[in-house]
Amino acid sequence: MSVFASFRQGxxxxxxxxxxxFDAIFGSAGNPWRHLGALAFYFIWIILATGIYLFIVLDTGxxxxxxxxxxxxxxxxxxxxxxxxxxxxxxxxxxxxxxxxLVREFFYGRYYGFRWFSWITGVPLIWLVYASGIGGxxxxxxxxxxxxxxxxxxxxxxxxxxxxxxxxxxxTPGALTDRFFSLxxxxxxxxxxxxxLALWVHLQRxxxxxxxxSRTLALGTLATLLVLTLVKPTLSHGRADLLLVPTVxxxxxxxxxxxxxxxxxxxxxxxxxATGLTLLLLLLPLLPHPQQEPIAVVSPPNCNGCRRCFxxxxxxxxxxxxxxxxxxxxxxxxxxxxxxxxxxxxxxxxSSTPFRSIEQLVTGxxxxxxxxxxLREEMERKITALAGPVKIAVFGxxxxxxxxxxxxxxTAVLNLMCTGLLPPSFVEYALRSGxxxxxxxxxxxxxxxxRLGTRWTEQRLSGQREPHLRPTVPxxxxxxxxxxxxxxxxLKASLDDFREYLQTLGADEHRSRAYTPRxxxxxx
Amino acid sequence: xxxxxxxxxxxxAGQALFYGLFAVIIAYFSTAPKYTHLEPEISLxxxxxxYHGEPVGECHKRTPEELAKLAPNMRAPISCxxxxxxxxxxxxxxxxxxxxxxxxxxGLSKDGTSTLYKRFEVPSGEHMLSVKMNDNxxxxxxxMVREEKVTLKPAQILVIDLRRDHGGxxxx
Numbered sequence: 001m002s003v004f005a006s007f008r009q010g011x012x013x014x015x016x017x018x019x020x021x022f023d024a025i026f027g028s029a030g031n032p033w034r035h036l037g038a039l040a041f042y043f044i045w046i047i048l049a050t051g052i053y054l055f056i057v058l059d060t061g062x063x064x065x066x067x068x069x070x071x072x073x074x075x076x077x078x079x080x081x082x083x084x085x086x087x088x089x090x091x092x093x094x095x096x097x098x099x100x101x102l103v104r105e106f107f108y109g110r111y112y113g114f115r116w117f118s119w120i121t122g123v124p125l126i127w128l129v130y131a132s133g134i135g136g137x138x139x140x141x142x143x144x145x146x147x148x149x150x151x152x153x154x155x156x157x158x159x160x161x162x163x164x165x166x167x168x169x170x171x172t173p174g175a176l177t178d179r180f181f182s183l184x185x186x187x188x189x190x191x192x193x194x195x196x197l198a199l200w201v202h203l204q205r206x207x208x209x210x211x212x213x214s215r216t217l218a219l220g221t222l223a224t225l226l227v228l229t230l231v232k233p234t235l236s237h238g239r240a241d242l243l244l245v246p247t248v249x250x251x252x253x254x255x256x257x258x259x260x261x262x263x264x265x266x267x268x269x270x271x272x273x274a275t276g277l278t279l280l281l282l283l284l285p286l287l288p289h290p291q292q293e294p295i296a297v298v299s300p301p302n303c304n305g306c307r308r309c310f311x312x313x314x315x316x317x318x319x320x321x322x323x324x325x326x327x328x329x330x331x332x333x334x335x336x337x338x339x340x341x342x343x344x345x346x347x348x349x350x351s352s353t354p355f356r357s358i359e360q361l362v363t364g365x366x367x368x369x370x371x372x373x374x375l376r377e378e379m380e381r382k383i384t385a386l387a388g389p390v391k392i393a394v395f396g397x398x399x400x401x402x403x404x405x406x407x408x409x410x411t412a413v414l415n416l417m418c419t420g421l422l423p424p425s426f427v428e429y430a431l432r433s434g435x436x437x438x439x440x441x442x443x444x445x446x447x448x449x450x451r452l453g454t455r456w457t458e459q460r461l462s463g464q465r466e467p468h469l470r471p472t473v474p475x476x477x478x479x480x481x482x483x484x485x486x487x488x489x490x491l492k493a494s495l496d497d498f499r500e501y502l503q504t505l506g507a508d509e510h511r512s513r514a515y516t517p518r519x520x521x522x523x524x
Numbered sequence: 525x526x527x528x529x530x531x532x533x534x535x536x537a538g539q540a541l542f543y544g545l546f547a548v549i550i551a552y553f554s555t556a557p558k559y560t561h562l563e564p565e566i567s568l569x570x571x572x573x574x575y576h577g578e579p580v581g582e583c584h585k586r587t588p589e590e591l592a593k594l595a596p597n598m599r600a601p602i603s604c605x606x607x608x609x610x611x612x613x614x615x616x617x618x619x620x621x622x623x624x625x626x627x628x629x630x631g632l633s634k635d636g637t638s639t640l641y642k643r644f645e646v647p648s649g650e651h652m653l654s655v656k657m658n659d660n661x662x663x664x665x666x667x668m669v670r671e672e673k674v675t676l677k678p679a680q681i682l683v684i685d686l687r688r689d690h691g692g693x694x695x696x
Contacts, residue, residue, distance in 0.1 A: 025538035032546075092550045147561060157641055163630060164574040165641040171572055171683055172696055224543040232551050245679045247562045250555035260559050 011107040029214040034446025036101035046090035060181040085229035095254040116285040128195040146240035151259035158267035207316040294368040295339035303364035305330030309345035314451040342450035343421030352423040382412035393435040397442035399449035401483035420453030424469040567676035573686035577609035578660040609661035611638040616654040
């Protein structure tokens with residue numbers, strides 16, 4: 001394993017441990033680590049909502065803007081002051097969760113293959129967030145705003161793009177006019193609007209994107225920001241004075257760290273760092289990485305146009321087209337460049353049921369590497385070979401805790417490309433074929449390598465989503481235990497516990513007969 | 525085993541702890557640590573101008589023969605070279621060189637403005653400032669000179685500009 005791969009793997013394990021720890025406290029739905037993108041959107045909504053009020057009330061004259069902001073900060077602290085602080089702290093939170101989101105997606109390896117588009121389109125967002133945020137500091141037009149404006153202009157003046165040095169706009173008090181702040185307000189609204197547009201592009205290849213955190217996480221975050229605004233309201237520095245250099249500043253390091261970095265190096269040095277990092281992020285998808293598995297394949301004779309694969313695909317890689325041979329019907333079609341080869345579509349297909357009596361099981365949409373027919377044959381063969389008082393079938397996921405280590409004389413292991421590939425009917429089929437219990441495992445929700453495999457499997461097994469597990473299946477013989485790759489010991493403990501539990505249950509006297517006993521005997 | 529119910533006091537305490545930690549991180553780094561942009565007892569001199577230098581050559585009056593060779597709409601009686609002179613600058617502070625450089629005219633034909641922006645951190649206090657500039661390539665020496673005793677307060681900004689409407693070198 002290369003140093004780079006080792007670094008990423010080490011980071012992933014650490015991250016997954018942190019996420020598992022937070023799961024225990026916040027639950028998966030409320031775990032901020034698993035919803036960093038949604039939190040970023042949430043902060044943007046807070047910034048926009050509070051920004052509308054500030055835009056309405058602020059006076060943008062050179063002499064008035066500072067006084068205006070101070071009035072709302074001190075005299076109308078109960079509304080304007082709180083909204084200003086919320087605006088500022090939400091912007092800081094946005095940077096924090098955006099950078100964590102970037103690091104998390106990197107460690108999860110979500111930057112290459114079919115994900116290149118989301119990764120690449122995410123890079124300009126960083127520039128847009130910073131451009132939006134830094135302009136906001138200028139609008140206060142206190143000493144910090146003056147410092148930031150001049151430092152930014154000194155940075156941009158290094159580029160040969162202005163006929164006159166932009167810094168000359170801040171050379172003397174007389175150089176600055178009211179029009180400057182009108183322009184600044186325009187930019188401070190316009191750039192975030194471009195940011196929203198860029199976010200829309202960023203999510204183009206993500207189906208059912210997580211753009212709003214759960215109610216508990218949203219309320220908890222808002223409450224935290226509100227407490228923060230009351231305990232430490234945002235205050236301005238002294239009034240800007242272009243005859244004096246701001247000397248000591250309470251700088252916002254989330255946004256304004258670039259200025260000290262520039263004075264520590266040089267404008268050219270900062271450009272080198274900024275463009276170097278940007279290029280590095282843009283080139284990351286081009287680094288060597290594992291080849292993608294063959295994509296999903298549609299079998300037109302077996303596709304009834306039910307749209308379940310269309311609904312469940314996490315990347316919008318399936319479209320529904322008019323069926324060429326069945327008028328009035330639709331046919332699923334895979335968009336090759338969008339397909340993640342996860343198999344969640346095969347798990348969603350009603351034709352993927354193993355109860356179909358045909359010898360060669362062909363489903364409506366299938367994965368070439370792990371066809372449903374091969375999965376049925378493997379399951380029949382392994383369950384027939386089981387011995388012992390309690391026989392267990394384990395359906396696992398290649399991306400999660402390695403279930404292959406769980407195989408034993410009484411435990412049949414089926415390692416899927418993604419747990420979402422598992423049609424729920426396979427659980428019933430396994431129980432009727434001789435298994436006393438079925439353990440389903442895979443990535444924890446939020447860790448799923450294909451985003452929605454865990455969620456869809458849970459919903460299918462609990463009857464909330466089609467295709468669902470039939471109600472006649474005894475639920476006490478099914479256990480679901482999500483475990484990330486570092487949680488092998490937890491998974492083993494869950495299996496041992498399940499085994500003990502099944503022993504207390506004894507044999508299922510009401511077990512339906514095996515659906516195809518002849519086939520099992522033959523294959524066994 | 526600890527119950528994962530959202531109403532479990534331990535779970536609630538854990539959530540409060542981490543929401544609090546998030547708030548502390550935001551609160552701290554939004555204003556701290558302090559950044560010292562300029563040390564005490566230091567002032568700033570900014571040299572900046574955006575200035576059209578003089579033409580590099582003399583203008584000359586076209587002869588009737590020269591005018592006759594031109595198209596009727598191009599017969600301007602005076603012909604001047606398009607290229608502008610670069611601006612040469614030399615600044616001394618207390619007889620010590622602070623800056624010496626040249627700002628070339630912009631544009632492919634070198635007919636644009638010469639621009640410059642430099643900042644110099646200097647000790648506060650009284651200084652003898654000498655600014656010399658040349659905006660005419662036909663003159664070898666500096667054709668604009670200004671020497672001035674300046675008193676700079678800590679953090680004060682002194683601007684050196686070059687402006688025709690202020691008669692050349694302009695110190696503010």
